[in-house]
Amino acid sequence: MDIKIKNPDKKNKPKTAIFILILIVIGLLFFSLPFLFPNIFDNFNWKQAREVSGFGACKYDIKHIHNELMLYKEKNGNFPVNLNQLISKNKSMKGIPVCPISHRDYCYETNTDLTHFTVYCKGSFHKKAGAKPNYPRATDKSIDDVEDGL
Numbered sequence: 799m800d801i802k803i804k805n806p807d808k809k810n811k812p813k814t815a816i817f818i819l820i821l822i823v824i825g826l827l828f829f830s831l832p833f834l835f836p837n838i839f840d841n842f843n844w845k846q847a848r849e850v851s852g853f854g855a856c857k858y859d860i861k862h863i864h865n866e867l868m869l870y871k872e873k874n875g876n877f878p879v880n881l882n883q884l885i886s887k888n889k890s891m892k893g894i895p896v897c898p899i900s901h902r903d904y905c906y907e908t909n910t911d912l913t914h915f916t917v918y919c920k921g922s923f924h925k926k927a928g929a930k931p932n933y934p935r936a937t938d939k940s941i942d943d944v945e946d947g948l
């Protein structure tokens with residue numbers, strides 16, 4: 799094939815054509831993957847993968863809330879009455895997250911003296927990821943990591 803440059807001002811035209819050709823080849827490869835390797839794609843459970851990644855995100859949220867609660871206690875001497883008290887403009891927490899799977903608020907419980915707390919994902923929304931009901935959770939005694947309830 800002979801590519802002639804009709805307009806000498808547009809010297810990048812052949813490069814553009816090659817780039818588009820590469821994109822088309824990549825696109826074709828991407829769409830033909832399930833046909834080339836049907837076993838991998840049939841055995842891969844997309845819904846379960848979503849559940850597991852959502853469980854990880856839920857754990858991360860609870861860990862984040864736990865850390866903010868510990869900082870709050872350091873500063874104020876006790877834990878807050880509710881999670882909204884963690885929100886402030888200059889801090890790392892600008893809003894209270896919700897569980898990515900249940901789309902519900904995290905449950906926060908304290909004793910009357912505000913010296914202990916439990917924060918957890920209420921319900922059995924992470925059953926498919928292998929977790930017990932009302933997990934993941936963290937308490938004021940959680941030192942290393944969130945309890946995942948697996």
Ligand SMILES: [Zn+2]
Pocket residue numbers: 856897898899900919923924933934
């Ligand atoms: Zn959750």
